[in-house]
Amino acid sequence: xSRAALLxxxxxxxxxxxxxxxxxxxxxxKAGRITSAASLEDFCRGRLxxxxxxxxxxxxxxxxxxxxxELDAAADARTPSPALxxxxxxxxxxxxxxxxxxxxxxxxxxLARQFPKGAHQPVVLGTAARAAGLxxxxxxxxxxxxxxSGPATATVRLLxxxxxxxxxxxxxxxxxxxxxxxxxxxxxxxxxxQGPDALPAASAPLLEVAAQWHADWPVRLFAS
Amino acid sequence: xxxxxxxxxxxxxxxxxxxxxxxxxxxxxxxxxxxxxALRRTRAVGxxxxxxxxxxxxxxxxxxxxxxxxxxxxxxxLHVGSAAATLALPxxxxxxARYDVRLDVADGAELHxxxxxxxxxRGSDLHVTxxxxxxxxxxxxxxxxxxxxxxxxxxGRLTSRLTVRVxxxxxxxxxxASGPGAPGGWDGPAVLAGHRSVGQLxxxxxxxARHPMEAxxxxxxxxxxxxxxxxxxxxxxAPDALRLRRLLDEVLAEFG
Numbered sequence: 001x002s003r004a005a006l007l008x009x010x011x012x013x014x015x016x017x018x019x020x021x022x023x024x025x026x027x028x029x030k031a032g033r034i035t036s037a038a039s040l041e042d043f044c045r046g047r048l049x050x051x052x053x054x055x056x057x058x059x060x061x062x063x064x065x066x067x068x069x070e071l072d073a074a075a076d077a078r079t080p081s082p083a084l085x086x087x088x089x090x091x092x093x094x095x096x097x098x099x100x101x102x103x104x105x106x107x108x109x110x111l112a113r114q115f116p117k118g119a120h121q122p123v124v125l126g127t128a129a130r131a132a133g134l135x136x137x138x139x140x141x142x143x144x145x146x147x148x149s150g151p152a153t154a155t156v157r158l159l160x161x162x163x164x165x166x167x168x169x170x171x172x173x174x175x176x177x178x179x180x181x182x183x184x185x186x187x188x189x190x191x192x193x194q195g196p197d198a199l200p201a202a203s204a205p206l207l208e209v210a211a212q213w214h215a216d217w218p219v220r221l222f223a224s
Numbered sequence: 225x226x227x228x229x230x231x232x233x234x235x236x237x238x239x240x241x242x243x244x245x246x247x248x249x250x251x252x253x254x255x256x257x258x259x260x261x262a263l264r265r266t267r268a269v270g271x272x273x274x275x276x277x278x279x280x281x282x283x284x285x286x287x288x289x290x291x292x293x294x295x296x297x298x299x300x301x302l303h304v305g306s307a308a309a310t311l312a313l314p315x316x317x318x319x320x321a322r323y324d325v326r327l328d329v330a331d332g333a334e335l336h337x338x339x340x341x342x343x344x345x346r347g348s349d350l351h352v353t354x355x356x357x358x359x360x361x362x363x364x365x366x367x368x369x370x371x372x373x374x375x376x377x378x379x380g381r382l383t384s385r386l387t388v389r390v391x392x393x394x395x396x397x398x399x400x401a402s403g404p405g406a407p408g409g410w411d412g413p414a415v416l417a418g419h420r421s422v423g424q425l426x427x428x429x430x431x432x433a434r435h436p437m438e439a440x441x442x443x444x445x446x447x448x449x450x451x452x453x454x455x456x457x458x459x460x461x462a463p464d465a466l467r468l469r470r471l472l473d474e475v476l477a478e479f480g
Binding site: 024033034043080081085212 | 445446460
């Protein structure tokens with residue numbers, strides 16, 4: 001295993017298509033809920049503890065060898081919005097292509113066969129981390145970081161926010177991200193023995209509802 | 225029910241069982257009230273048996289442990305409502321209060337679970353779980369509404385998890401935490417954004433497996449969404465309980 005593989009997987013330039021998604025930031029900006037670095041931070045914090053925690057736990061559980069099909073069903077049950085489910089599968093499919101090229105493995109091949117239209121992105125992320133020889137903690141960090149870096153980067157473009165301010169938001173969230181990563185890994189370990197129902201189900205009603213609103217727009221900058 | 229003590233709070237377990245009577249109606253062979261969870265049978269409408277949950281005392285308070293189980297056996301039609309909103313209050317007993325609802329719906333049975341709002345009063349700490357287990361041919365209409373604080377009041381801490389399984393497969397699993405001590409950002413732009421009412425209306429019908437409903441946006445803060453299974457969910461946040469109820473009622477009317 002190589003720890004540096006984590007940097008490859010977490011790199012924003014890894015060709016997995018994440019840049020096309022705002023993690024709900026575009027809808028929140030349009031609704032007037034994100035207007036500044038402070039409200040961006042609050043948005044990211046809420047996302048970290050809800051969708052982020054769930055994604056981190058799913059990814060860590062995949063590294064631990066929990067069945068990806070069961071994890072994908074658990075992700076469906078935790079993602080009521082069809083727009084968000086579709087986005088997660090699209091992102092999963094793109095990530096899988098990049099991951100198979102980077103860390104060829106029979107498990108990634110099997111995932112591609114099982115989900116030709118794409119599995120939920122965190123499930124693919126965990127399976128890719130496993131193929132790269134990374135630890136559950138690594139996958140959780142990667143998922144959690146993505147859950148907040150996506151909206152932060154998007155907001156720089158949407159609001160012409162100063163990139164230094166956006167980076168400051170990420171840095172201030174780092175200690176909280178550490179704590180949520182621990183929770184995600186603990187939950188993933190419980191899922192190994194108790195099944196996927198033991199995974200967290202933290203939800204953010206406005207993320208789900210606004211994703212549907214956003215999907216109806218005729219013109220938008222980001223896919224989700 | 226145990227004797228109320230300042231140390232342990234109240235334990236109460238209520239139970240409803242509904243069965244088809246074989247003549248097109250529904251009977252209630254079990255209707256067990258317990259302390260603050262008082263159940264009353266009200267006038268039946270057609271094939272459906274109606275039960276009203278009547279609050280015999282206030283609660284749940286800190287340290288209380290309530291559980292309520294409702295089962296609809298094959299072919300039964302059960303409607304459960306409540307006479308008033310449930311008010312979570314701080315208690316003398318230490319620790320959080322718990323309220324666990326368990327719903328079982330068999331093949332060919334239908335359950336309408338339509339309680340009034342749950343209000344999280346300042347200083348309260350309540351953990352609610354609602355777990356519904358449905359057979360493949362079961363039908364369910366479930367409403368859940370939370371009001372964070374009485375008028376002008378800071379909310380208490382409330383954690384609520386709703387898990388719905390159909391034929392052993394988890395269809396919906398959602399937890400929402402709010403109030404002081406909840407994970408950060410709960411009142412921010414990703415989660416509630418200052419809204420003080422949040423609710424869900426879930427309709428599970430076997431025919432949705434073949435003919436899923438189209439997603440529909442109900443304004444910027446509410447949407448009707450088909451789940452990854454035979455169900456549709458209305459998810460909504462609103463400034464207050466009245467506006468939330470009006471929105472959910474409009475959709476509920478479509479489903480009779």
